[in-house]
Amino acid sequence: MQKIKTALLSYGMSGKVFHAPFLAIHPGFELLGSWERSKKLIQADYPNVKSYPSIEDLLADDVDLVIVNTPVDTHFEYAKKVLLAGKHAVVEKAFTTTVAQAEELASIAKEKGLKLVVFQNxxxxxxxxxxxxxxxxxxxxxxxxxxxxxxxxxxxxxxxxxxxxxxxxxxxxxxxxxxxxxxxxxxxxxxxxxxxxxxxxxxxxxxxxxxxxxxxxxxxxxxxxxxxxxxxxxxxxxxxxxxxxxxxxxxxxxxxxxxxxxxxxxxxxxxxxxxxxxxxxxxxxxxxxxxxxxxxxxNYYDFFDGVYYAIINNTVEPVTAQDGVKVMKxxxxxxxxxxxxxxxxx
Missing domain, CATH: 3.30.360.10 (Dihydrodipicolinate Reductase; domain 2)
Incomplete structure (x- = not known):
């Protein structure tokens, strides 16, 4: 099964609870690690992954998919960096803070042929x-x-x-x-x-x-x-x-x-x-x-399964960027x- 190399933008509650457990058990994902600012926690749970010191180091790695699970007011900035770096993205809710931001991210993803998924678990x-x-x-x-x-x-x-x-x-x-x-x-x-x-x-x-x-x-x-x-x-x-x-x-x-x-x-x-x-x-x-x-x-596993097949088979995302735009409206x-x-x- 083809592996999607995946990294998190934080390893607080959402990374530890909602994302890493499913990425770890799904045979189609390889969890590479997480950006960690002060507390270095992910390697205690997953010893073989990396703790990235910055988003730049994370994006410079051989990453296919990035989970943007930082505070809401940072979603647009970080998701845009991820997409411009040529990586697929899953963005936590709320997708962005404005409709204009949501539409811009959707436009970038479409232009670059990338999958942009909203985490409406x-x-x-x-x-x-x-x-x-x-x-x-x-x-x-x-x-x-x-x-x-x-x-x-x-x-x-x-x-x-x-x-x-x-x-x-x-x-x-x-x-x-x-x-x-x-x-x-x-x-x-x-x-x-x-x-x-x-x-x-x-x-x-x-x-x-x-x-x-x-x-x-x-x-x-x-x-x-x-x-x-x-x-x-x-x-x-x-x-x-x-x-x-x-x-x-x-x-x-x-x-x-x-x-x-x-x-x-x-x-x-x-x-x-x-x-x-x-x-x-x-x-x-x-x-x-x-x-x-x-x-x-x-079962939230089904969400990640949908993300996997959307990327591998180029099918529709389980929650699309346009779904995120509609919520923001x-x-x-x-x-x-x-x-x-x-x-x-x-």
Missing amino acids: RRWDSDFKTVQKILKEGVLGDLVEAEFHFDRYTPLLSPKVHKETVNDGAGILKDLGPHLIDQALCLFGSPKAVFADIRITREHSLVDDWIDLSLIYDDFRVRLKAGFFVREANPAYTLHGKKGSFLKPRGDVQEDDLKLSKIPNLDTWGAESESLQGLLHTEIDGKIVKEKTPTLQG IIEAAIASHAQQKVINL
Whole structure:
């Protein structure tokens, strides 16, 4: 199997938890190492890889693919350097800080014939895959409304300075917002308009930490919410159609398992507890059904598998640069909507 030589731009939480484990088990990738600024940690986990002292040293190496997993406000600068150096790139969410930046990166990648992928891993969450299946089966009838939540109870400020200082990439809209927005666009396509409310709720916070976005479609509405003061969680996904409803708690176990240093596999990985199954209450063939629905298996391995074949076979990326542009358009519209207190047409 042809190997794609891959390097990370940081080995903090995202590199250690979300990327390196899958690059290590996938037979199509060779993890070369990571750029490490102060703490030199990657060789403790992967003794045979390199710790690069600078991005220039990393790009000068025989690298095919670079994972841009640095703070959001650096994504554009670093991804542009990676592409101009002739390397394929996977860029963490939020893709960039503006639509213009996202479009420029997409243009560079196209011009150079490179693959540019946005790391929207939550498309491969068990709960989202199950929602996707329910909608595809049409058992709810015509959709009337949907509400997605990414809720936490974390009233204290993050120790990560870049998350709590005022910069173009900080705030929950560009942290958890891209997950919710990308999932909505993946299911329903782009809306015709956006209305948003963005707040600061934590004491001493300098960045937004609560969002309520309404995506306006012709025949239905989608509401996206995230905040840090939800001790008792709402359903992560609530969908109401003209025949019935589906409610699903957030249940994907992958992040928690990865943080415990569990090694991903292709068999049992990403399997939720039965207690977190979604509730389907609808009408099927004239019969009222109210029952728990088995949850599909989640697996971020499938994202990396998609990246591999996109590069090797020149197929479409699992999450394209244009997908990233579309998410950024919603984010920019949300910022404008909040500032002007009005609906923004797209």
